[in-house]
Amino acid sequence: MAADALSEMYTRLMDHFGPQSWWPGETPFEVMVGAILTQNTNWGNVEKAMQRLKDAGLLSLEKMVELPSGLLAEYIRPAGYYNIKATRLLNLCRCIVTHGVGTVAGFLAQPLTQLRAQLLSVKGIGQETADCILLYAAQFPVFVVDTYTYRVLSRHNLVGETTSYEEMQALFMDNLNADVKVFNEYHALLVQVGKQYCRKKNPACSSCPLYGI
Ligand code: SF4
Structure with missing residues (x-):
C-alpha cells in the first residue's frame, strides 16, 4: 500500500535526519x-x-x-x-x-x-x-514535488516513468493527512536523502535509511 510505504518513509527519514525546519526566510x-x-x-x-x-x-x-x-x-x-x-x-x-x-x-x-x-x-x-x-x-498543505521526489519514489516502484507532477503530488496528498508541518518536513527530508544517499549515479542503498522499503 502506498500509504503505508509513504508513512514508513517519513518515519525513517525523520528518525535519521531529524527536523529540517525549512524554509529559510524571515518573511x-x-x-x-x-x-x-x-x-x-x-x-x-x-x-x-x-x-x-x-x-x-x-x-x-x-x-x-x-x-x-x-x-x-x-x-x-x-x-x-x-x-x-x-x-x-x-x-x-x-x-x-x-x-x-x-x-x-x-x-x-x-x-x-x-x-x-x-x-x-x-x-x-x-x-x-x-x-x-x-x-x-502561504502555509497551505500542498506537497512539493521535485527531481529528488521522483528519483526516490521511482526507485521504490511507487511511480513510473510516465507519472506526472500532479499524480506524484496526489500520491502524497491522497495518502497522508493534510498537514503543513509534515509536508514541509517531508519535502525537505526527501531532498536530504536524495543528496546524501539516493544520488543520480551510484545510490548508497545499503547505508540508506530507506533501504528495504
Ligand atoms: S539510495 Fe535509499 S532512497 Fe535511493 S533507492 Fe537506495 S534505498 Fe532507496
Missing part, C-alpha cells in the same frame, strides 16, 4: 524570492544573493517592484541566470501588487486554487516553484 516575501532564486542553483548561491538584497534594503515588495530589471539582476548575480531571474522576480512582484491589493499578506490570503492559478500565470513560475510558495510562504 513570506523572502521565502517567495528564495523560491525563484533557487531555480537551477544551490542554496549557498541563493543565500549570497539574498544577503546582497538585504544589505541594500531591497528585500521588500515595495522596494523590489520599483527596481529596473538590470539593477535587480546585478544584485542577484550570485544566484546565476540572474537576468532571467530578475525578470521572474519582477513578474512575481507585479502579480502580487495586482492580485494582493498591493500587499504580500493580501496576496497570500487568497483561496488556494485562486492563488495557485495566479502563481502559475507568472512567466517563469512552474508547478514546483508555485507549490513551494504555497507551502512555505
Whole structure:
C-alpha cells in the first residue's frame, strides 16, 4: 500500500535526519524570492544573493517592484541566470501588487486554487516553484514535488516513468493527512536523502535509511 510505504518513509527519514525546519526566510516575501532564486542553483548561491538584497534594503515588495530589471539582476548575480531571474522576480512582484491589493499578506490570503492559478500565470513560475510558495510562504498543505521526489519514489516502484507532477503530488496528498508541518518536513527530508544517499549515479542503498522499503 502506498500509504503505508509513504508513512514508513517519513518515519525513517525523520528518525535519521531529524527536523529540517525549512524554509529559510524571515518573511513570506523572502521565502517567495528564495523560491525563484533557487531555480537551477544551490542554496549557498541563493543565500549570497539574498544577503546582497538585504544589505541594500531591497528585500521588500515595495522596494523590489520599483527596481529596473538590470539593477535587480546585478544584485542577484550570485544566484546565476540572474537576468532571467530578475525578470521572474519582477513578474512575481507585479502579480502580487495586482492580485494582493498591493500587499504580500493580501496576496497570500487568497483561496488556494485562486492563488495557485495566479502563481502559475507568472512567466517563469512552474508547478514546483508555485507549490513551494504555497507551502512555505502561504502555509497551505500542498506537497512539493521535485527531481529528488521522483528519483526516490521511482526507485521504490511507487511511480513510473510516465507519472506526472500532479499524480506524484496526489500520491502524497491522497495518502497522508493534510498537514503543513509534515509536508514541509517531508519535502525537505526527501531532498536530504536524495543528496546524501539516493544520488543520480551510484545510490548508497545499503547505508540508506530507506533501504528495504
Ligand atoms: S539510495 Fe537506495 S534505498 Fe535509499 S532512497 Fe535511493 S533507492 Fe532507496
